[in-house]
Amino acid sequence: MRERPILISFRDALRGLGAVWRAERNFRIHTAAAYGVLWGAWLLGLSFLEWVALVLTIGLVLTMEVWNTVLEAVVDLSSPEWNDLARWTKDAAAGAVFLAAAGAIATGVLVFGPRLLVPGLIWRALLARGWLAGIAALPWFGLVATIFLPRKERPTVR
Secondary structure, eight states: OOOOOHHHHHHHHHHHHHHHHHHOHHHHHHHHHHHHHHHHHHHHTOOHHHHHHHHHHHHHHHHHHHHHHHHHHHHHHHOOSOOHHHHHHHHHHHHHHHHHHHHHHHHHHHHHHHHHTSTTHHHHHHHHHTHHHHHHHHHHHHHHHHHTSOOOOOOOOO
16 A cells, blocks of 8 residues: 655644634634734744744643543544443543643743732733734734634534
8 A cells, every 4th residue: 555645644734723723613712812822922022942842732622622622532433422431531531631721820830920920020021022013913813813703513423
């Protein structure tokens, strides 16, 4: 069997992420939060290790959200009727996302907390970045707006 070209694999992966984006409001919420965190990290000039902590944490939360979506779809496919084990599985997967998000909040508090206690630091950072800070923040408003878009249903098997 011939291997698929790598670009086809990337296309399929991006199509899957797009499907999750359209179907899952929580994924859009996490993405908007991630953009806001990255904007704040850029604005405040965080250190390399702080960036590493934030990027890894964001990657974990978004990955957990995708896996939760996948697991819910597999459970729905394998158990179309209501089932205690299916409910337990979905709840456990949602709990994993919750733990990842709680860890992300803790990471954010540890990284940003000391800076937020410095009076006037955010205003000084905004003034230092000038108009670029406003331009960089604009996509966040678009991401937040997508949270309120109607959910596109996942495909169903008939």
